[in-house]
Amino acid sequence: MSKVIISPLYDSEVFKMACRQFDQAADAISLPEAIRDRTKWPRRCLAVSLPVKMDNGTVTIFEGYRVQHSISTGPSKGGIRFHENVTIGEVAALAMWMSWKCSLLGLPYGGAKGGVIVNPRDLSPNELEHLSRRYMQEMINFVGPQLDIPAPDLGTNEQIMGWMMDTYSNHVGYIAPAVVTGKPLSLGGSQGRREATGAGVAYLVKAYLQDLNIPINTATVAIQGFGNVGSETAAALAAYGAKIIAISDYTGAIHNPAGIDIANAQEYLRYARVLKDFHGGEPITNEQLLELDCTVLIPAALERVITADNAPRLRCRLLAEAANGPTTPEADRIIDQRGDIELIPDVLCNSGGVVVSYFEWLQNLQNFYWSRDEVLTKLFAMLDRAKASVETQRKKFQFNRRLAALTLGIARVADAKQSRGLFP
Ligand SMILES: NC(=O)C1=CN([C@@H]2O[C@H](COP(=O)(O)OP(=O)(O)OC[C@H]3O[C@@H](n4cnc5c(N)ncnc54)[C@H](O)[C@@H]3O)[C@@H](O)[C@H]2O)C=CC1
Numbered sequence: 001m002s003k004v005i006i007s008p009l010y011d012s013e014v015f016k017m018a019c020r021q022f023d024q025a026a027d028a029i030s031l032p033e034a035i036r037d038r039t040k041w042p043r044r045c046l047a048v049s050l051p052v053k054m055d056n057g058t059v060t061i062f063e064g065y066r067v068q069h070s071i072s073t074g075p076s077k078g079g080i081r082f083h084e085n086v087t088i089g090e091v092a093a094l095a096m097w098m099s100w101k102c103s104l105l106g107l108p109y110g111g112a113k114g115g116v117i118v119n120p121r122d123l124s125p126n127e128l129e130h131l132s133r134r135y136m137q138e139m140i141n142f143v144g145p146q147l148d149i150p151a152p153d154l155g156t157n158e159q160i161m162g163w164m165m166d167t168y169s170n171h172v173g174y175i176a177p178a179v180v181t182g183k184p185l186s187l188g189g190s191q192g193r194r195e196a197t198g199a200g201v202a203y204l205v206k207a208y209l210q211d212l213n214i215p216i217n218t219a220t221v222a223i224q225g226f227g228n229v230g231s232e233t234a235a236a237l238a239a240y241g242a243k244i245i246a247i248s249d250y251t252g253a254i255h256n257p258a259g260i261d262i263a264n265a266q267e268y269l270r271y272a273r274v275l276k277d278f279h280g281g282e283p284i285t286n287e288q289l290l291e292l293d294c295t296v297l298i299p300a301a302l303e304r305v306i307t308a309d310n311a312p313r314l315r316c317r318l319l320a321e322a323a324n325g326p327t328t329p330e331a332d333r334i335i336d337q338r339g340d341i342e343l344i345p346d347v348l349c350n351s352g353g354v355v356v357s358y359f360e361w362l363q364n365l366q367n368f369y370w371s372r373d374e375v376l377t378k379l380f381a382m383l384d385r386a387k388a389s390v391e392t393q394r395k396k397f398q399f400n401r402r403l404a405a406l407t408l409g410i411a412r413v414a415d416a417k418q419s420r421g422l423f424p
Pocket residue numbers: 079152153154155156197224225226227228229230248249250251286300301302303322323324350351353354
């Protein structure tokens with residue numbers, strides 16, 4: 001029996017939630033005690049202070065983190081989040097989910113995640129650049145194309161990845177595009193990466209609707225979060241023929257039972273920056289959006305928005321988790337008991353992003369670039385395989401879909417650790 005000393009460092013509701021999911025999955029596959037804790041706990045973390053000279057001449061110190069959950073199967077991989085509520089526990093939970101996601105998809109990576117406590121909207125472009133470069137500067141000995149490869153997540157984007165890649169490259173003395181993914185095309189970004197997460201979510205929603213015998217052109221969709229993932233999911237589903245009846249951002253939600261013109265909403269956002277006052281429908285709250293009568297509900301913003309409180313009132317047929325960790329374990333139980341909602345778990349549903357990040361890394365290492373069609377064809381083939389493996393596992397063991405996906409992901413990581421010996 002291994003002895004674990006649990007650090008209060010990670011103490012947070014979202015980390016506890018990731019641990020509960022892990023424990024449930026480990027129990028379900030009778031993961032031996034000797035390998036459990038090694039598989040569960042993050043391998044290492046770095047906390048840094050980031051002094052940034054603000055435009056008014058003062059210096060503000062921001063706090064940033066990087067948690068590498070697993071490095072047993074390859075370099076660690078995962079996005080960097082800029083958000084005012086980031087905690088190291090949240091970053092650790094997100095890193096843990098990255099490990100299971102990469103493993104489920106068969107990618108040669110462990111999981112990692114980064115975060116900075118900041119509201120990026122409060123910073124000027126100049127301040128944002130300094131913060132991003134300083135974060136990478138502090139990570140220099142911790143990241144690298146064969147060590148840990150960051151990418152965008154909530155609050156970060158291609159431009160930030162470009163600055164980080166430049167900072168790393170200046171340090172090593174040569175251009176090192178493979179150190180981050182989700183870069184601008186001009187710096188070795190991949191065709192299709194910007195839309196990859198949303199395109200993957202939409203592709204899986206289409207596939208699961210087909211399994212449910214629901215024609216996509218009869219489906220209504222409500223999406224919480226209209227950033228990179230939410231807006232690209234909306235655009236792809238609209239292109240498949242679905243009707244998007246609600247969208248939202250942190251300023252509130254818009255509801256239109258007749259359907260929202262997604263191209264219009266994207267255009268509005270480009271100059272208004274927020275959806276507030278977008279005249280595509282009636283304003284409602286983010287909480288109301290989650291309880292709308294719709295075929296598909298897609299949380300695409302933050303964790304823990306579907307809870308024991310609102311789960312009994314959900315009125316969707318399919319719950320597609322584009323965000324990481326949007327459903328609490330208590331809500332999971334209620335959804336299971338109800339039996340009328342199919343759930344596509346986050347580690348499968350939003351995996352399109354990291355899959356195309358993997359393609360971007362491969363292209364950078366080979367210095368040989370693929371067309372958008374090649375990228376998307378390969379992406380959809382990998383999603384098909386992952387979906388099929390989850391469905392097989394689900395049927396074989398009578399698991400719900402989250403348990404099926406997590407047990408597959410966790411078992412492969414545990415297996416690799418065991419094969420490497422006692423102290424990998
Ligand atoms: N960017 C990527 O490739 C991937 C992102 N994800 C996950 O998808 C989710 C969204 O990420 P991105 O779209 O990249 O972030 P983003 O920063 O581009 O967009 C986030 C969206 O959520 C909205 N939002 C923020 N707080 C909110 C709140 N309290 N209520 C409602 N909406 C709120 C924002 O206004 C914005 O519309 C996150 O959970 C992220 O971890 C998962 C896989 C890959």
